[in-house]
Amino acid sequence: MRLVRRPTFWDGMLLVLLLVLTFSLIVYPRQSIQGTHLEVRTPDGSVTYDLTRNGIYPVAGPLGTAMLIVQDGSARLENAPCPLKICESMGPVEKAGEAILCLPNRISVKVTGEISIDAVTR
Numbered sequence: 285m286r287l288v289r290r291p292t293f294w295d296g297m298l299l300v301l302l303l304v305l306t307f308s309l310i311v312y313p314r315q316s317i318q319g320t321h322l323e324v325r326t327p328d329g330s331v332t333y334d335l336t337r338n339g340i341y342p343v344a345g346p347l348g349t350a351m352l353i354v355q356d357g358s359a360r361l362e363n364a365p366c367p368l369k370i371c372e373s374m375g376p377v378e379k380a381g382e383a384i385l386c387l388p389n390r391i392s393v394k395v396t397g398e399i400s401i402d403a404v405t406r
Contacts, residue, residue, distance in 0.1 A: 319380045319395030322359050324352065327390050335359065335378070335395065345389030352393060365389060 322333040326345055333341060333354060341352040348365030358376035361384055371386035380397030 317380045317397050318357065319378055319382070319397040321396045322352070322354065323394045323396050325392045325394075332396075333359075343391055343393075345386065345391045347389045350386060350389060350391060359393060359395070360384070361386060361391070361393065364391075 319335050322335055324331045324333065324341075324343055326343060328344065333339070333352070335354060335357055337354065338356070339354050341354070342349045343352050343361075345365075350364040350371070351362045353360050353362055358378035360376040361371045361374075364371050364386055366386055366388040368388075371384055371389075371391070374384050377384055377393070377395050380395055382395045384393040386392070
């Protein structure tokens with residue numbers, strides 16, 4: 285003998301609530317701010333570049349020199365001397381808070397600007 289429980293009204297309400305939350309997270313656009321500057325950190329120090337000016341900048345690390353390409357408000361790393369080239373495959377960054385990391389060469393590139401606040405804690 286099998287005991288089968290029928291769904292209640294509250295089971296249905298929970299399902300509808302979960303569907304609405306899932307749909308709103310997919311459809312609701314993320315608020316992100318366009319970056320204005322690049323903060324490049326290496327073992328030798330930190331340098332800031334303007335993200336609005338196109339250019340090619342050499343960035344030296346312990347393994348060698350990578351090229352930072354700034355073009356049309358976005359930045360990417362090319363010709364990195366690291367073995368797996370993961371930093372190159374990360375693609376361009378342009379929004380505030382985004383970053384490119386080349387861990388073997390100890391290079392980090394972070395886009396700075398105003399970031400919208402998600403929550404405030406006390």
